[in-house]
Amino acid sequence: xxxxxxxxxxxxxxxxxxxxxxVEIVRAYGLRIGQVEPKVKAYVTxxxxxxxxxxxxxxxxxxxxRKTLPMMGMPLAIKDNICTEGVPTTCASRMLGNxxxxxxATVIAKLRAQGYLxxxxxxxxxxxxxxxxxxxxxxxxxxxxxxxxxxGGSSGGSAAAxxxxxxxxxxxxxxxxxxxxxxxxxxxxxxxxxYGRVSRYGLIAFASSLDQIGPIxxxxxDAAFLLGAIAGHDPLDSTSTDVPVPDYxxxxxxxxxxxxxxxxxxxxxxxxxxPEVEQAVRAAIQELKALGGEIKEIQLxxxxxxxxxxxxxxxxxxxSNLARYDGVKFGxxxxxxxxxxxxxxxxxxxxxxPEVKRRIMLGxxxxxxxxxxxxxxxxxxxxxxxxxDFEAAFQDVDLxxxxxxxxxxxxxxxxxxxxxxxxxxxxxTISANLAGVPAxxxxxxxxxxxxxxxxxxxxxxxxxxxxxxxAYAYEQNTQWRTKKPAVR
Amino acid sequence: xxxxxxxxxxxAKLARLELTExxxxxxxxxxxxxxxxxxxxxxxxTTGVEPTATVLGQVNVxxxxxxxxxxxxxxxxxxAPESADGFFVVPKIIEDxxx
Numbered sequence: 044x045x046x047x048x049x050x051x052x053x054x055x056x057x058x059x060x061x062x063x064x065x066v067e068i069v070r071a072y073g074l075r076i077g078q079v080e081p082k083v084k085a086y087v088t089x090x091x092x093x094x095x096x097x098x099x100x101x102x103x104x105x106x107x108x109r110k111t112l113p114m115m116g117m118p119l120a121i122k123d124n125i126c127t128e129g130v131p132t133t134c135a136s137r138m139l140g141n142x143x144x145x146x147x148a149t150v151i152a153k154l155r156a157q158g159y160l161x162x163x164x165x166x167x168x169x170x171x172x173x174x175x176x177x178x179x180x181x182x183x184x185x186x187x188x189x190x191x192x193x194x195g196g197s198s199g200g201s202a203a204a205x206x207x208x209x210x211x212x213x214x215x216x217x218x219x220x221x222x223x224x225x226x227x228x229x230x231x232x233x234x235x236x237x238y239g240r241v242s243r244y245g246l247i248a249f250a251s252s253l254d255q256i257g258p259i260x261x262x263x264x265d266a267a268f269l270l271g272a273i274a275g276h277d278p279l280d281s282t283s284t285d286v287p288v289p290d291y292x293x294x295x296x297x298x299x300x301x302x303x304x305x306x307x308x309x310x311x312x313x314x315x316x317x318p319e320v321e322q323a324v325r326a327a328i329q330e331l332k333a334l335g336g337e338i339k340e341i342q343l344x345x346x347x348x349x350x351x352x353x354x355x356x357x358x359x360x361x362x363s364n365l366a367r368y369d370g371v372k373f374g375x376x377x378x379x380x381x382x383x384x385x386x387x388x389x390x391x392x393x394x395x396x397p398e399v400k401r402r403i404m405l406g407x408x409x410x411x412x413x414x415x416x417x418x419x420x421x422x423x424x425x426x427x428x429x430x431x432d433f434e435a436a437f438q439d440v441d442l443x444x445x446x447x448x449x450x451x452x453x454x455x456x457x458x459x460x461x462x463x464x465x466x467x468x469x470x471x472t473i474s475a476n477l478a479g480v481p482a483x484x485x486x487x488x489x490x491x492x493x494x495x496x497x498x499x500x501x502x503x504x505x506x507x508x509x510x511x512x513x514a515y516a517y518e519q520n521t522q523w524r525t526k527k528p529a530v531r
Numbered sequence: 532x533x534x535x536x537x538x539x540x541x542x543a544k545l546a547r548l549e550l551t552e553x554x555x556x557x558x559x560x561x562x563x564x565x566x567x568x569x570x571x572x573x574x575x576x577t578t579g580v581e582p583t584a585t586v587l588g589q590v591n592v593x594x595x596x597x598x599x600x601x602x603x604x605x606x607x608x609x610x611a612p613e614s615a616d617g618f619f620v621v622p623k624i625i626e627d628x629x630x
């Protein structure tokens with residue numbers, strides 16, 4: 044039995060049955076990470092010794108009896124913008140290079156209470172700003188399917204780690220597609236929950252009205268399993284919603300789409316969509332139909348506005364959230380400054396990379412006197428129109444199916460000189476964040492070059508079950524998940 | 532849309548960011564390109580449209596005003612670049628009065 048090849052849920056079953064110990068799990072993953080990590084570079088920080096100690100303690104505590112807490116003994120990787128007490132959390136930024144959180148994010152506290160095993164913290168674009176991990180201050184991660192290609196971003200380290208079997212599953216965060224796009228590029232499953240479904244407490248803030256934490260996993264069942272372990276209301280996050288958490292595993296029982304109406308938005312199949320991606324997604328839509336789904340063409344007429352709205356709202360919120368990095372309370376401090384203003388200016392100059400500076404500048408500009416109404420106010424109003432498009436669509440259909448990205452994974456450097464082109468590649472994922480609705484990305488094929496292609500399903504608020512049901516039905520009736528990257 | 536170097540400098544100061552000359556030039560060009568794209572929002576009529584402040588109708592949340600334990604001072608300042616006696620240390624803010 045190769046432990047690292049098992050899905051999270053398969054591993055959970057074996058652990059619960061006593062067929063494998065926590066120490067065996069950690070050692071197996073230690074070996075696997077040792078083999079492929081030099082090529083993939085998924086991790087910012089590994090905590091091998093701590094994981095072995097944790098596993099040993101767990102095995103000793105469990106001696107003679109088996110407990111069935113969902114994440115007990117499960118080896119997970121966590122995106123390095125989610126606070127882990129006592130373990131560095133850097134946001135892949137020089138600014139937080141030495142930051143060791145004094146507390147756990149709520150999702151981490153939940154996993155810890157269940158006895159999970161932390162393998163390490165995964166790479167990201169600095170402060171989750173980017174689509175390729177090329178903006179990481181420690182260098183990019185690589186796509187396990189083709190090491191010359193980006194893994195996507197910003198949760199590229201998490202997606203690459205899952206694809207390369209360097210963890211059983213991972214957590215990412217998604218502000219404009221940062222879970223779903225790397226999941227698509229790396230051929231794994233990524234779920235952005237409804238805004239408010241998962242607590243953001245301890246997630247280092249990028250754009251607070253858009254950010255959500257969610258699972259990146261080897262298959263759909265794992266996404267349901269891990270979402271159930273982290274979801275729920277949290278008094279420490281006043282935007283988390285007090286809606287009961289259903290048993291997401293139950294949503295997988297019906298392996299069909301009978302009585303589900305599936306909307307295909309014409310705006311998502313416009314020019315700029317790679318023909319191979321279009322072909323794979325259209326074939327997947329036929330499969331959803333064969334599984335009992337009623338396919339309907341729909342309109343989301345304000346789709347074209349999404350990128351512009353997003354890059355105003357997200358950068359405005361970022362410019363405010365990142366004001367806290369001032370060289371005083373934590374993080375980097377510039378040396379030999381003569382007064383407080385120079386301390387701020389130089390600390391931020393030295394601590395932030397180019398993309399973070401660009402977004403702080405853009406966000407500051409759109410919020411500044413004289414431009415606020417024309418840019419920020421306008422974007423907030425058009426955001427309302429985009430939400431209304433989704434509300435109208437969900438009167439007619441139960442879920443919406445689209446591509447995740449216009450193209451498969453691109454090569455390093457292909458877009459890094461042109462920020463606007465990089466931003467425009469987020470076109471299919473951004474709307475779900477602006478509307479606050481849940482969306483899942485799962486594999487639906489491969490390009491001629493052997494790169495994975497992703498399928499996106501978008502659902503009504505708090506109807507993750509419908510997404511999981513449809514995604515699982517599709518996954519179980521196709522073979523994409525059985526293909527694994529060679530990592531070479 | 533054109534963004535001048537002067538505007539970049541003004542915004543950078545508001546954002547408390549020191550920029551190099553090459554950063555100023557690059558940002559002037561790139562911000563201009565991005566804002567030109569943002570201007571396409573003008574084509575959408577938003578007369579009478581309520582701006583989105585919260586996405587799914589969240590409302591204010593209150594909790595009872597009860598004291599509870601929080602981070603100790605030692606842990607709160609543990610990540611500070613410079614601290615003394617449980618305080619954050621910063622450069623002098625108020626200048627000495629000349630006598």
